[in-house]
Amino acid sequence: MPDQSLSIAKPSESHFIQKVGATLAAAAILCAFIAAFGPGKAHPLLFFFLITGLIAAGGITYSIPYYKAIPGIKNNGIMQNPATSRGAIAWGIGVLMTGFYIILYWYPYYLEGLIRTMDPLSLILRGKISDQWFLYGTFYTLAVLIMGLRFIGKYKHSRYQIFRTISVMFFQLGFAFLIPAFLQKLNQPEFYFSYFWPLKYSYLFPDDINYLISSGNIGIFMIFWGLMMTFIATPILTYNYGKRWYCSWVCGCGALAETLGDPYRQNSDKTLKAWKIERWMIYPILAFITLTTILLWLNSWKSGTILGTFSGLFSQWYGFLIGSAFSGVIGTGFYPIMGSRVWCRFGCPMAAILGLLQRFKSRFRITTNGGQCISCGNCSTYCEMGIDVRAYAQKGENIIRSSCVGCGVCSSVCPRGVLRLENIREEDRFIPYTRYEDKI
Amino acid sequence: MNIVIIGNGITGITCARNIRKQLSDVRITVISGESDYFYSRTALMYIYMGHMKFENTKPYEDWFWQKNRIDLVKSHVTCLNTDSKSIELDTNRTISYDKLIIASGSKPNKSGLRGENLKGVQGLYNLQDLKEMTLNTSEINSAVVVGGGLIGIEMAEMLHSRNIDVTMIVREKAYWNNVLPLEEAKLISRHISAHGINVLLETELKEFIPDENGRVKAVQTDSDKIIPCQFAGVTIGVSPNIDFLKESPLETDRGILVNEYLETNIPDVYAAGDCAQFRNPKAGHPAIEQLWYTGKMQAEALAEIIYGNKKVYNRGIWFNSAKFFNIEYQTYGEVNPELNDHTQSFYWEHPNGNLAFRANFSKVSKCIKGFNFLGIRFRQVIAEDWIRNHKTIEYVIENLNQGWFDPEFSIPYYNDIKHMFSISENNNTFCTD
Numbered sequence: 001m002p003d004q005s006l007s008i009a010k011p012s013e014s015h016f017i018q019k020v021g022a023t024l025a026a027a028a029i030l031c032a033f034i035a036a037f038g039p040g041k042a043h044p045l046l047f048f049f050l051i052t053g054l055i056a057a058g059g060i061t062y063s064i065p066y067y068k069a070i071p072g073i074k075n076n077g078i079m080q081n082p083a084t085s086r087g088a089i090a091w092g093i094g095v096l097m098t099g100f101y102i103i104l105y106w107y108p109y110y111l112e113g114l115i116r117t118m119d120p121l122s123l124i125l126r127g128k129i130s131d132q133w134f135l136y137g138t139f140y141t142l143a144v145l146i147m148g149l150r151f152i153g154k155y156k157h158s159r160y161q162i163f164r165t166i167s168v169m170f171f172q173l174g175f176a177f178l179i180p181a182f183l184q185k186l187n188q189p190e191f192y193f194s195y196f197w198p199l200k201y202s203y204l205f206p207d208d209i210n211y212l213i214s215s216g217n218i219g220i221f222m223i224f225w226g227l228m229m230t231f232i233a234t235p236i237l238t239y240n241y242g243k244r245w246y247c248s249w250v251c252g253c254g255a256l257a258e259t260l261g262d263p264y265r266q267n268s269d270k271t272l273k274a275w276k277i278e279r280w281m282i283y284p285i286l287a288f289i290t291l292t293t294i295l296l297w298l299n300s301w302k303s304g305t306i307l308g309t310f311s312g313l314f315s316q317w318y319g320f321l322i323g324s325a326f327s328g329v330i331g332t333g334f335y336p337i338m339g340s341r342v343w344c345r346f347g348c349p350m351a352a353i354l355g356l357l358q359r360f361k362s363r364f365r366i367t368t369n370g371g372q373c374i375s376c377g378n379c380s381t382y383c384e385m386g387i388d389v390r391a392y393a394q395k396g397e398n399i400i401r402s403s404c405v406g407c408g409v410c411s412s413v414c415p416r417g418v419l420r421l422e423n424i425r426e427e428d429r430f431i432p433y434t435r436y437e438d439k440i
Numbered sequence: 441m442n443i444v445i446i447g448n449g450i451t452g453i454t455c456a457r458n459i460r461k462q463l464s465d466v467r468i469t470v471i472s473g474e475s476d477y478f479y480s481r482t483a484l485m486y487i488y489m490g491h492m493k494f495e496n497t498k499p500y501e502d503w504f505w506q507k508n509r510i511d512l513v514k515s516h517v518t519c520l521n522t523d524s525k526s527i528e529l530d531t532n533r534t535i536s537y538d539k540l541i542i543a544s545g546s547k548p549n550k551s552g553l554r555g556e557n558l559k560g561v562q563g564l565y566n567l568q569d570l571k572e573m574t575l576n577t578s579e580i581n582s583a584v585v586v587g588g589g590l591i592g593i594e595m596a597e598m599l600h601s602r603n604i605d606v607t608m609i610v611r612e613k614a615y616w617n618n619v620l621p622l623e624e625a626k627l628i629s630r631h632i633s634a635h636g637i638n639v640l641l642e643t644e645l646k647e648f649i650p651d652e653n654g655r656v657k658a659v660q661t662d663s664d665k666i667i668p669c670q671f672a673g674v675t676i677g678v679s680p681n682i683d684f685l686k687e688s689p690l691e692t693d694r695g696i697l698v699n700e701y702l703e704t705n706i707p708d709v710y711a712a713g714d715c716a717q718f719r720n721p722k723a724g725h726p727a728i729e730q731l732w733y734t735g736k737m738q739a740e741a742l743a744e745i746i747y748g749n750k751k752v753y754n755r756g757i758w759f760n761s762a763k764f765f766n767i768e769y770q771t772y773g774e775v776n777p778e779l780n781d782h783t784q785s786f787y788w789e790h791p792n793g794n795l796a797f798r799a800n801f802s803k804v805s806k807c808i809k810g811f812n813f814l815g816i817r818f819r820q821v822i823a824e825d826w827i828r829n830h831k832t833i834e835y836v837i838e839n840l841n842q843g844w845f846d847p848e849f850s851i852p853y854y855n856d857i858k859h860m861f862s863i864s865e866n867n868n869t870f871c872t873d
């Protein structure tokens with residue numbers, strides 16, 4: 001066996017390397033600020049390379065210690081670090097991210113200088129100059145890729161985690177960034193093949209459908225794709241693999257939560273109260289968007305006589321409250337305070353549907369290995385969805401919860417190997433473990 | 441009925457919960473001097489390392505206890521009066537009971553060596569120990585851990601996580617070799633060293649050396665080697681925490697003596713968990729069981745006995761688990777460090793030296809007796825079922841995939857194991873000694 005001791009960085013060295021990485025990332029943010037105030041317009045290429053280069057260098061440097069370490073879970077210092085335990089740094093990052101979303105959605109002209117730095121890339125990919133959404137998409141994808149690299153390093157002992165992360169990085173880069181950009185370059189509708197109704201609610205609204213129909217064959221294919229994914233693939237895949245096939249393997253929101261959000265996953269609220277709030281939010285939102293969709297179709301069928309001038313008011317309000325304010329500002333901006341899956345947990349209507357399927361008609365469960373749980377609490381602590389995993393595991397029960405996105409981190413952090421995500425028989429998944437001695 | 445439980449660890453709390461599930465009209469009081477609420481002792485190390493906060497180690501939210509009418513009292517018990525069926529607390533309060541359950545747990549063993557009471561020398565068992573350790577190690581850069589057991593390696597990992605140089609002093613030929621067979625013990629020893637821990641094997645401690653302020657500044661080993669350190673963790677096992685019962689008529693030895701129904705010599709007084717000692721343990725079973733799992737199982741049995749379903753405590757097929765730095769360990773059935781005359785052993789180790797599998801089986805009948813897994817997760821029900829039903833080693837190796845519990849997409853090492861088994865079988869090269 002090779003002597004590993006020489007290659008292993010001591011915790012202090014890791015700290016130092018990570019501080020360098022964090023400083024580089026902070027420098028990138030500083031450059032973005034400077035660019036936004038005007039210089040970005042004059043020197044787009046310079047700032048583009050400064051920002052993306054520093055972000056990439058920072059992220060990669062920060063990840064080095066994970067790749068050098070002996071494989072295994074090491075959440076050392078997370079609860080003592082003000083950046084990850086709701087300290088001053090966490091609040092600072094939260095304010096910064098929330099502020100970015102508010103400006104992005106409602107005051108994009110303040111970002112003019114920054115948007116211009118993306119022009120060269122936008123011209124190459126989309127054949128037109130950048131706008132706020134292309135800027136956002138670029139940052140988003142960059143965050144998923146860079147923090148995905150960190151995630152793979154951190155969880156490199158688990159092939160489940162590695163494969164899953166490569167998958168979300170692939171779908172974000174390809175399906176949610178490059179393909180929609182190329183489609184625009186080819187004068188085709190900007191379409192995201194990895195988002196479906198009701199998460200991408202407008203894809204089944206009459207306006208979008210009519211627009212796609214008018215776009216010819218490719219538009220028809222997009223409609224077909226959307227309908228097939230929502231009504232056929234979703235139930236089948238969820239029955240066989242659970243909600244995770246989408247939420248932690250494909251979805252872009254999930255991708256950001258799992259990568260950029262990973263340092264904050266422990267901040268999700270695990271109380272029973274939070275679970276109650278979650279259910280009172282997510283299902284009404286699903287009902288609301290379903291109702292809106294039906295109303296819009298009825299209205300369109302009756303040629304606008306139902307809603308009249310109020311046509312689209314529902315969808316506009318939904319778009320403002322849920323689509324922008326909730327999913328962006330709160331859903332991502334509050335990562336450092338409320339954990340990485342605020343949107344997925346409390347707001348996403350797609351998660352609601354997938355969850356209902358997972359809870360009532362699926363082969364997926366997290367199996368508890370007999371009576372092996374030692375109630376330590378690592379699983380619950382690191383569940384980004386706020387599931388009290390331990391409450392089930394210590395009773396020998398399998399974990400079958402509508403909110404579980406199947407990220408597998410509970411299984412990864414369990415120090416006794418008690419939890420396993422699996423798709424097996426549907427029939428016996430609710431039967432808890434009973435000791436042989438108690439059965440006879 | 442008034443049920444009083446001393447101790448809010450896994451044993452005391454499991455008793456309280458299980459009794460409440462069956463009996464809604466009894467009064468249940470749990471007394472602990474250690475913490476306001478039940479927390480998971482196994483997670484102490486994770487608090488120190490910053491994986492969790494103390495709050496995260498509490499398996500139930502604070503409202504749980506009132507909702508289930510389990511009264512919690514934070515006090516130490518000073519005296520047990522069996523004539524008046526009452527206990528006295530250090531707050532001078534007296535609580536009477538109809539049935540008393542003692543689940544007071546353990547305390548760290550003392551070394552009996554010179555200097556063991558110096559500042560910076562301590563064991564690790566409870567919350568107070570953890571607080572003390574946090575203070576004792578706040579600004580140090582080197583430490584010694586005495587003892588090569590489960591708490592010893594935890595302490596080493598804890599200290600290492602805070603960038604403190606650690607020397608482990610282990611009496612055996614390899615880490616935990618008094619429990620693990622030599623191959624596994626060596627594997628773990630290598631893994632400890634790979635983390636940069638200095639492991640001194642076959643070494644015993646002679647004394648703790650003080651500085652001018654009465655704080656430990658070094659330790660001396662039996663080979664008169666002096667190892668400078670600012671902290672010395674003493675992890676040489678634990679013993680039942682029963683000093684407060686000295687004056688009581690309860691019969692004790694090392695622990696509180698109980699029969700197979702967990703009854704003491706005094707009517708209506710029971711003991712369970714780490715503090716209980718069986719008068720007549722079953723052959724091959726220890727008289728005192730100091731594990732999380734046994735504490736929980738004893739409590740489940742005792743709760744049944746209290747609500748009238750009198751059944752002998754039956755531990756079932758032995759199992760245990762641990763984690764040595766990054767390597768998980770699971771064991772089922774009988775795997776002793778040394779083989780006896782009737783047992784053969786098949787051992788597989790991955791070339792990377794971080795994964796291992798052992799199956800011990802009967803020489804004559806080939807029936808499986810026990811398993812060790814290092815870095816491999818395995819299903820408890822399958823392992824136990826095979827041992828209980830005397831499956832042969834050939835059957836076990838052939839069907840290993842059924843019990844495999846590693847996460848999805850993991851490399852199926854059972855194929856490698858199967859392959860090596862067939863080679864060993866053909867050459868008849870199983871370990872027999």
